[in-house]
Amino acid sequence: MIQRRLSRGGIARLAGAVLLACSVAACASTDTGKTETASSKAPAGSRGYDRDPYPSTYHRYPGAPTLVRNVTIFDGEGGRIDNGAVLFADGEIVDIGTSVEAPQGATVIDGTGKVLTPGIIDVHSHLGDYPSPSVPALSDGNEATSPVTAEVWAEHSVWPQDPGFSRALVNGGVTTLQILPGSANLFGGRSVVLKNVPARTVQAMKFPGAPYGLKMACGENPKRVYGSRDQAPSTRMGNIAIDRQTWAKAQAYDRKWTKYEEEGGDVPDRDLAMDTLRGVLDGEILVHNHCYRADEMAVVMDMAKEFGYHVTAFHHAVEAYKIADLLKANDTCAAVWADWYGFKMEAYDAIQTNLPLLEKNGACAMIHSDDENGIQRLNQEVAKTLAAGRRAGIDISDAAAWRWLTYNPAKALGIADRTGSLKPGKMADVVLWNGDPFSVYSRPEKVWIDGALLYDMDDPARRPVSDFELGQPGAGDVK
Amino acid sequence: MKHPSLLLIAAAATAAMAMPAAAQDVAITHARLVIGDGSAPIEDGTVVVRAGRVVAAGAGVSVPAGMDAIDAGGRWVTPGIVAGFTRLGIVEVDGVRSTDDSAAGDSPFHASLDVAPAVNPLAMPVEINRAAGITRAVVAPATSDSIFAGQGAVIDLGRDRDAITKRHAFQFMEYGEDGAQEAGGSRPAAFAMFRNALLQARDYARDPDGYADQGKDALVNAYDAKALMPVAEGEVPLLVHVERASDILALLDLKRELPKLKLVLVGASEGWTVADRIAAAGVPVIASALNDLPAAFEKVAATQSNVGRMQAAGVTVALGTINDNDARQARHEKQYAGNLVALTKVPGATGLRWDQAFASITSGAAEAIGMADQIGSLRPGRHGDVVIWSGDPLELDSVAQTVFIDGVKQPLETRQDKLRQRYMQPTEGSLPNAYER
Numbered sequence: 065m066i067q068r069r070l071s072r073g074g075i076a077r078l079a080g081a082v083l084l085a086c087s088v089a090a091c092a093s094t095d096t097g098k099t100e101t102a103s104s105k106a107p108a109g110s111r112g113y114d115r116d117p118y119p120s121t122y123h124r125y126p127g128a129p130t131l132v133r134n135v136t137i138f139d140g141e142g143g144r145i146d147n148g149a150v151l152f153a154d155g156e157i158v159d160i161g162t163s164v165e166a167p168q169g170a171t172v173i174d175g176t177g178k179v180l181t182p183g184i185i186d187v188h189s190h191l192g193d194y195p196s197p198s199v200p201a202l203s204d205g206n207e208a209t210s211p212v213t214a215e216v217w218a219e220h221s222v223w224p225q226d227p228g229f230s231r232a233l234v235n236g237g238v239t240t241l242q243i244l245p246g247s248a249n250l251f252g253g254r255s256v257v258l259k260n261v262p263a264r265t266v267q268a269m270k271f272p273g274a275p276y277g278l279k280m281a282c283g284e285n286p287k288r289v290y291g292s293r294d295q296a297p298s299t300r301m302g303n304i305a306i307d308r309q310t311w312a313k314a315q316a317y318d319r320k321w322t323k324y325e326e327e328g329g330d331v332p333d334r335d336l337a338m339d340t341l342r343g344v345l346d347g348e349i350l351v352h353n354h355c356y357r358a359d360e361m362a363v364v365m366d367m368a369k370e371f372g373y374h375v376t377a378f379h380h381a382v383e384a385y386k387i388a389d390l391l392k393a394n395d396t397c398a399a400v401w402a403d404w405y406g407f408k409m410e411a412y413d414a415i416q417t418n419l420p421l422l423e424k425n426g427a428c429a430m431i432h433s434d435d436e437n438g439i440q441r442l443n444q445e446v447a448k449t450l451a452a453g454r455r456a457g458i459d460i461s462d463a464a465a466w467r468w469l470t471y472n473p474a475k476a477l478g479i480a481d482r483t484g485s486l487k488p489g490k491m492a493d494v495v496l497w498n499g500d501p502f503s504v505y506s507r508p509e510k511v512w513i514d515g516a517l518l519y520d521m522d523d524p525a526r527r528p529v530s531d532f533e534l535g536q537p538g539a540g541d542v543k
Numbered sequence: 544m545k546h547p548s549l550l551l552i553a554a555a556a557t558a559a560m561a562m563p564a565a566a567q568d569v570a571i572t573h574a575r576l577v578i579g580d581g582s583a584p585i586e587d588g589t590v591v592v593r594a595g596r597v598v599a600a601g602a603g604v605s606v607p608a609g610m611d612a613i614d615a616g617g618r619w620v621t622p623g624i625v626a627g628f629t630r631l632g633i634v635e636v637d638g639v640r641s642t643d644d645s646a647a648g649d650s651p652f653h654a655s656l657d658v659a660p661a662v663n664p665l666a667m668p669v670e671i672n673r674a675a676g677i678t679r680a681v682v683a684p685a686t687s688d689s690i691f692a693g694q695g696a697v698i699d700l701g702r703d704r705d706a707i708t709k710r711h712a713f714q715f716m717e718y719g720e721d722g723a724q725e726a727g728g729s730r731p732a733a734f735a736m737f738r739n740a741l742l743q744a745r746d747y748a749r750d751p752d753g754y755a756d757q758g759k760d761a762l763v764n765a766y767d768a769k770a771l772m773p774v775a776e777g778e779v780p781l782l783v784h785v786e787r788a789s790d791i792l793a794l795l796d797l798k799r800e801l802p803k804l805k806l807v808l809v810g811a812s813e814g815w816t817v818a819d820r821i822a823a824a825g826v827p828v829i830a831s832a833l834n835d836l837p838a839a840f841e842k843v844a845a846t847q848s849n850v851g852r853m854q855a856a857g858v859t860v861a862l863g864t865i866n867d868n869d870a871r872q873a874r875h876e877k878q879y880a881g882n883l884v885a886l887t888k889v890p891g892a893t894g895l896r897w898d899q900a901f902a903s904i905t906s907g908a909a910e911a912i913g914m915a916d917q918i919g920s921l922r923p924g925r926h927g928d929v930v931i932w933s934g935d936p937l938e939l940d941s942v943a944q945t946v947f948i949d950g951v952k953q954p955l956e957t958r959q960d961k962l963r964q965r966y967m968q969p970t971e972g973s974l975p976n977a978y979e980r
Contacts, residue, residue, distance in 0.1 A: 196836040408638030451940030504881030538844030542891035543835040
């Protein structure tokens with residue numbers, strides 16, 4: 065299925081150091097550079113509370129300097145190199161091109177007939193929060209007790225032993241994923257971005273320095289969950305009314321704390337929900353808004369203008385194709401499925417050509433899963449939507465479409481300076497596919513995260529088994 | 544879809560406009576022809592459909608004189624996909640209760656419920672799956688408040704008013720975790736409900752008029768008992784959703800005890816661990832293809848190699864969409880089958896050869912429900928369901944270009960195509976988009 069188009073004749077090499085806005089260590093805090101002090105009379109520019117109380121303890125695992133050559137490369141930003149080579153070492157992409165020298169002692173892999181890509185990034189997952197087995201005792205994805213629960217953090221629910229993480233790695237080539245709270249609530253809480261490495265604690269999976277996200281939801285879910293309890297909201301207008309009231313409160317909270325942080329004085333009361341919303345108003349926390357219908361997305365974008373925040377991405381944006389122009393004008397991305405449709409009214413107008421139509425009309429678009437099975441086949445989802453687009457006369461190359469899997473989700477997560485494409489200096493999050501990744505007949509052969517080989521199809525020892533599965537029927541099987 | 548009598552065909556010839564859905568006599572030549580029974584594709588093959596039925600398919604088949612022929616130009620030509628387990632046509636939108644006829648928890652009836660009259664051939668999921676080359680589907684009701692869901696049907700996806708290929712084609716039952724819940728809380732309760740129902744069905748069979756129907760308080764009312772009679776007699780297959788290996792073995796024991804029972808396992812995520820026993824019992828399986836997560840404690844051993852390993856052990860395996868967007872996404876079965884082929888290149892995994900994989904979504908399902916002599920392949924005598932594909936039908940960028948059901952060429956444009964067309968340019972022109980149709 066790979067269109068044998070001419071590559072761009074080599075990939076422009078970018079200065080990795082410039083792209084790396086901060087080192088791993090410096091990014092371990094979401095603090096944007098202002099210094100912290102313990103003074104009660106805070107000097108101007110100080111911060112009144114810790115923005116990163118559960119810091120990442122992720123470290124990259126050891127990896128050998130590795131050169132993959134004679135391989136077809138999609139660089140993740142739309143570039144393609146036929147018969148190319150990629151060298152990575154010390155966790156980073158070192159070089160990419162048509163002829164790359166292997167340093168002495170490097171592992172050299174012949175990629176003839178195979179395809180090398182950046183690791184896939186799923187911008188919408190509930191792994192860990194809705195793990196397998198999906199029994200009520202492990203169901204921790206929705207704090208559905210109030211329509212506004214901006215105070216909850218998805219990372220405090222993540223069960224690192226969810227077997228789903230390993231399936232996403234070995235079958236899906238997923239190296240990074242955002243875990244979101246569920247969509248029962250208008251303000252569902254904070255998301256967390258994880259590197260897809262097995263770990264004992266969620267902190268050890270946290271993508272160093274990734275901004276937090278705020279999960280919001282419009283439409284049927286909040287109005288159904290609370291309406292069925294004779295509680296607000298029970299309508300779409302109820303949804304927006306509570307949203308607006310909450311943003312108004314957040315503005316007041318933001319003013320109070322900003323004044324304190326700039327001028328000092330009495331310490332204002334903490335409100336954890338408002339901390340999160342304040343982070344959004346200050347541009348430190350990115351809004352990921354579950355929203356299906358075109359008309360509702362338009363209302364939400366006006367609401368964002370009204371209160372001075374920005375919607376980074378609409379998720380499940382089934383009707384995004386109807387307002388590609390509006391999304392483009394608002395610099396808001398759409399995260400969508402390939403062919404999910406009809407499971408509820410707000411998914412009734414889904415079409416398989418949503419993603420290509422967004423691309424054609426200049427809007428930022430990406431694939432997402434929202435599903436522990438779908439996350440294992442995001443490459444196939446893109447293949448389907450890409451083919452549907454081509455049938456409709458929308459000519460998008462395979463290499464360009466790969467952006468929907470890696471670079472665009474990285475942008476929406478605020479981590480595109482570190483992952484999402486194969487550029488020198490970026491994290492060596494890399495997948496070697498055993499054939500065309502847009503063919504149903506292909507699978508990941510090897511997956512590296514920060515240059516560490518964490519899955520190898522040919523090596524049974526490189527296949528994680530979660531604590532839950534250990535000693536159970538089928539443990540360690542090729543799943 | 545019934546095929547019209549010869550008389551009607553003759554009438555259609557003179558009044559084509561009045562009979563737009565008449566079966567055509569058609570031949571397709573120069574095809575990469577797949578029979579659908581697990582045999583390898585035949586190069587330069589021909590298939591001939593007359594009066595709605597396949598009359599010949601293979602290499603060296605000649606086109607009868609005077610018959611219209613379509614030159615496939617080397618493209619793939621196959622039987623239409625038979626979706627192994629769905630709720631197609633009985634649900635329009637899952638989330639809209641009023642459009643969902645799959646289950647009826649408040650009804651006093653269970654085993655007797657019959658999906659056939661509920662099937663809406665014009666439901667959007669029928670249209671969308673027809674456009675994807677699905678021509679027949681096994682349609683099951685869903686349980687609510689009993690282990691028995693009711694009587695399923697086999698339908699065609701043709702755009703006409705007559706969808707039913709076979710009514711009362713099977714009884715559907717839940718066992719395992721779901722069955723335990725429906726029966727009151729445990730697997731023993733499910734078994735008690737099942738045995739009691741069969742006993743009562745036999746009582747009913749012995750003396751229908753003397754059957755003591757206690758109305759709403761009856762454990763099995765007369766109407767349900769009547770519906771279970773042919774199941775007990777083995778005249779109607781019993782499809783049972785079951786996942787755990789020990790539950791599968793319990794059902795195989797039951798089959799030994801009641802040898803007449805025509806048992807078909809549905810789901811069977813742990814089937815591979817007892818595949819030899821399933822094969823020895825001669826029980827077919829309609830499986831979930833790609834379950835590889837311990838989604839429940841009854842699926843702890845789930846793996847994508849399940850289907851391949853069962854097939855290798857000699858089990859007849861078809862693919863279905865069990866609790867897997869069953870009302871809408873039968874079209875995913877093609878992708879699932881392709882994924883099973885992909886496994887043949889993964890060390891340690893067991894997949895299917897392409898021919899087997901394609902059979903698992905055509906003749907496999909037909910065999911599982913005892914209809915292989917009617918549908919699921921291009922062997923002579925089968926319904927004339929034929930698809931011409933743009934490429935390998937299991938590949939993600941291939942589409943069904945021409946679809947015949949009972950020899951009738953089907954419309955393939957969907958509501959989704961119209962929406963796409965309307966919004967190719969989202970900005971509105973001199974009139975709002977609503978004026979485009």
